[in-house]
Amino acid sequence: GQQVKQSSPSLTVQEGGILILNCDYENDMFDYFAWYKKYPDNSPTLLISVRSNVDKREDGRFTVFLNKSGKHFSLHITASQPEDTAVYLCAAGENQGGSAKLIFGEGTKLTVSS
Amino acid sequence: DMKVTQMPRYLIKRMGENVLLECGQDMSHETMYWYRQDPGLGLQLIYISYDVDSNSEGDIPKGYRVSRKKREHFSLILDSAKTNQTSVYFCASSPGTGGSAETLYFGSGTRLTVL
Numbered sequence: 025g026q027q028v029k030q031s032s033p034s035l036t037v038q039e040g041g042i043l044i045l046n047c048d049y050e051n052d053m054f055d056y057f058a059w060y061k062k063y064p065d066n067s068p069t070l071l072i073s074v075r076s077n078v079d080k081r082e083d084g085r086f087t088v089f090l091n092k093s094g095k096h097f098s099l100h101i102t103a104s105q106p107e108d109t110a111v112y113l114c115a116a117g118e119n120q121g122g123s124a125k126l127i128f129g130e131g132t133k134l135t136v137s138s
Numbered sequence: 139d140m141k142v143t144q145m146p147r148y149l150i151k152r153m154g155e156n157v158l159l160e161c162g163q164d165m166s167h168e169t170m171y172w173y174r175q176d177p178g179l180g181l182q183l184i185y186i187s188y189d190v191d192s193n194s195e196g197d198i199p200k201g202y203r204v205s206r207k208k209r210e211h212f213s214l215i216l217d218s219a220k221t222n223q224t225s226v227y228f229c230a231s232s233p234g235t236g237g238s239a240e241t242l243y244f245g246s247g248t249r250l251t252v253l
Contacts, residue, residue, distance in 0.1 A: 067245060122169075124232070126242060128173070128183075
């Protein structure tokens with residue numbers, strides 16, 4: 025079964041709006057959580073990540089919230105902009121001696137309309 | 139310039155042919171990965187390599203094998219390609235140490251079509 029699952033295949037938001045992308049995972053050994061951003065015909069790039077010793081991390085307009093007991097993490101984007109239009113992939117994994125065998129969700133296609 | 143390089147960018151093969159996808163990185167990263175991306179399925183992990191000759195199966199290794207003889211190179215091999223292996227293949231590497239140990243740096247991808 026899918027170890028990391030994103031509930032929404034697609035989302036649309038008006039420019040300037042706030043949106044939340046959600047991700048659920050199954051393995052309670054996972055201790056590293058990340059969101060990657062992917063433009064069409066481009067490779068994924070890391071947007072923001074968090075380790076399990078914190079439940080929130082903020083970087084500008086992007087905040088990741090981690091709920092370990094619920095096996096859930098989310099990405100909040102404020103003041104959304106047209107350039108935020110992309111596919112967002114959540115990923116989770118267990119850090120094993122430095123590296124993490126990252127498992128990705130199916131992706132959420134976000135469209136920010138102006 | 140930190141980079142993960144994949145070759146080729148596009149590839150068309152016939153069913154039953156052998157396929158070699160190559161990946162290189164210039165960051166001396168220990169860990170390298172091969173993923174495939176299919177619509178609605180996100181990125182699926184095929185193999186992970188922790189260093190030279192230290193490879194481990196991912197979630198979908200069947201039909202694939204890998205080779206890592208130098209730290210900077212990681213190859214994906216399809217012996218007798220099948221049509222259901224048509225996909226976009228991404229190679230990635232991660233530092234394994236430091237504050238960004240787990241960060242994956244991806245190549246630009248190889249779009250493989252098996253006819």
